[in-house]
Amino acid sequence: MRELSVGEAAKRSGLAVSALHFYERKGLIRSLRTTGNQRRYASDVLRRLAVIRVAQRVGVPLEAVRRAFSSLPDERTPTREEWAGMSAAWREELEQRIALLVNLKDRLTDCIGCGCLSLTACALANPGDALAVEGGGPRRWEPG
Known part of the structure; x- marks a missing residue:
């Protein structure tokens, strides 16, 4: 899976770098660190960031997003069924x-x-x- 720098992830998601850092501190997304201690994000973080943006737009609290994301795997891109299960929890x-x-x-x-x-x-x-x-x-x- 392709890894994105924090700048690339910010640009692709339409968010500020500081927002990515904030979401990471809140446990909504994860990054890996290079040997030079630079953040790298798996490309599937873009899906999570899109969900966060939409959830915030409709008023879903970040804590509810974090709880929903906890049902998704961290080590791979979630399947359609896993995303559907997560969204059903918000219905x-x-x-x-x-x-x-x-x-x-x-x-x-x-x-x-x-x-x-x-x-x-x-x-x-x-x-x-x-x-x-x-x-x-x-x-x-x-x-x-």
Whole structure:
């Protein structure tokens, strides 16, 4: 398998060299070291970097990416089936995220539209902190 220098990997992935170093520190990618202590990446790191970029774009936390990558082999390029298994682990989380975003989109206009002038009509009103017994966070914005 062809090895890429950190500069080549950065250029091919469209990421900054510092981003590759950051992802490596977070355990998302691995490099090998030459006898001169220079980083070298296997070319399959480009697939992982592409997944990281897309995952970040849709709001998947880096920790979730790291957990998903832990199911993939480090010593070779993952198979299509292995990639499919990894992505299946995100399906439920993405469905929940989509539901939350749709809920936010649907209710945000009403909230901004009222200008918070009428707490009796506001979807976020919480007289007497009654929602505190249900736990922390924006209770009425999260789907039940």
